[in-house]
Amino acid sequence: MEQIRTERLTKRYGTVSVVQDVSLSVQQGEVYGFLGLNGAGKTTTIRTLLGMIKPTSGDVFLFGNRVSESGSRLWNQVGYMVEMPAAYPGFTVRENLLLMAKLRGLKPSDSVDRVMKELNLDAYADRKAKFLSLGNMQKLGLAKALLHNPDILILDEPTNALDPAGIVEIRELLIRLAKQEGKTVFISSHILEEVAKMATRIGIIHKGVMLQEITAEEFETIRQKRLYIGVGGQREAARVVLADKGYQAREVKEGLLELADERAVRHPECVAKLLADAGLPLSLLKVEEEELESYFLKTIGAKEVRA
Numbered sequence: 001m002e003q004i005r006t007e008r009l010t011k012r013y014g015t016v017s018v019v020q021d022v023s024l025s026v027q028q029g030e031v032y033g034f035l036g037l038n039g040a041g042k043t044t045t046i047r048t049l050l051g052m053i054k055p056t057s058g059d060v061f062l063f064g065n066r067v068s069e070s071g072s073r074l075w076n077q078v079g080y081m082v083e084m085p086a087a088y089p090g091f092t093v094r095e096n097l098l099l100m101a102k103l104r105g106l107k108p109s110d111s112v113d114r115v116m117k118e119l120n121l122d123a124y125a126d127r128k129a130k131f132l133s134l135g136n137m138q139k140l141g142l143a144k145a146l147l148h149n150p151d152i153l154i155l156d157e158p159t160n161a162l163d164p165a166g167i168v169e170i171r172e173l174l175i176r177l178a179k180q181e182g183k184t185v186f187i188s189s190h191i192l193e194e195v196a197k198m199a200t201r202i203g204i205i206h207k208g209v210m211l212q213e214i215t216a217e218e219f220e221t222i223r224q225k226r227l228y229i230g231v232g233g234q235r236e237a238a239r240v241v242l243a244d245k246g247y248q249a250r251e252v253k254e255g256l257l258e259l260a261d262e263r264a265v266r267h268p269e270c271v272a273k274l275l276a277d278a279g280l281p282l283s284l285l286k287v288e289e290e291e292l293e294s295y296f297l298k299t300i301g302a303k304e305v306r307a
């Protein structure tokens with residue numbers, strides 16, 4: 001079931017298109033990773049999804065309802081966090097959540113206890129918001145977004161201020177919410193690796209334009225793999241042996257050669273044997289996937305070349 005859809009969404013400020021003809025669709029239970037550099041148009045897209053700003057043209061639908069025509073009813077089923085969350089600084093974590101629960105007309109104790117547990121905020125329940133670390137502030141923001149157990153979660157850079165442990169925690173929480181509870185999660189990020197670890201689908205936006213939309217599986221298969229071999233001081237000798245069998249090798253740093261062809265990546269043992277037989281034993285042999293960031297930048301770069 002489709003939960004989020006934009007149709008040729010465009011937002012212009014003056015003559016500048018900050019978001020240009022973005023069409024995307026997110027099904028129930030998906031974690032959609034909306035990936036782009038700073039200024040790519042992620043926050044603007046998210047704000048239009050949430051009805052906070054009006055599109056210049058195009059449409060936004062949540063649960064099949066056009067956002068511009070839907071009343072406040074819609075927001076009972078949507079949780080969101082856009083940019084750095086705010087909280088009442090003099091209130092404790094629990095008080096902030098109780099207040100939010102009250103505003104949402106929820107039975108406070110149940111929902112507040114549940115989200116504090118989900119986000120491991122129990123230990124900070126009685127700490128005033130102004131004394132929280134940036135990461136815990138962000139968790140408080142997420143807790144507020146989850147308080148009413150919404151079906152759609154829309155989160156702008158949700159792991160921005162978190163430490164590595166916090167990132168893993170939030171990632172696992174979001175995956176669980178999607179997989180086990182069927183929630184639909186839309187998150188923006190500028191870190192490909194982060195998105196790749198939790199998203200079922202990834203949309204890459206650059207300069208307001210959607211460049212590519214791929215599933216997590218497609219992403220795994222199109223990422224280039226390379227074979228790295230350590231040849232010590234025998235670089236030239238190794239190259240000659242490899243070239244003789246049709247392998248192209250490039251030196252990436254001293255004594256380390258990189259082979260990009262599929263034959264080498266699929267059968268590194270053949271490469272190792274070939275060199276060992278030639279009296280050139282390897283000090284290292286490993287297959288590595290392309291750096292995620294480089295894939296991201298390549299995708300963006302390709303667009304720039306075409307433009």
Ligand SMILES: Nc1ncnc2c1ncn2[C@@H]1O[C@H](COP(=O)(O)OP(=O)(O)OP(=O)(O)O)[C@@H](O)[C@H]1O
Nearest residue numbers: 013018036037038039040041042043044045157190
């Ligand atoms: N109200 C506005 N008036 C004019 N330009 C704006 C306005 N809001 C955003 N922009 C511009 O739109 C572009 C996209 O901004 P947006 O915040 O959507 O990007 P982003 O991908 O979310 O980046 P970031 O991660 O930095 O928030 C930026 O160049 C920004 O300066």
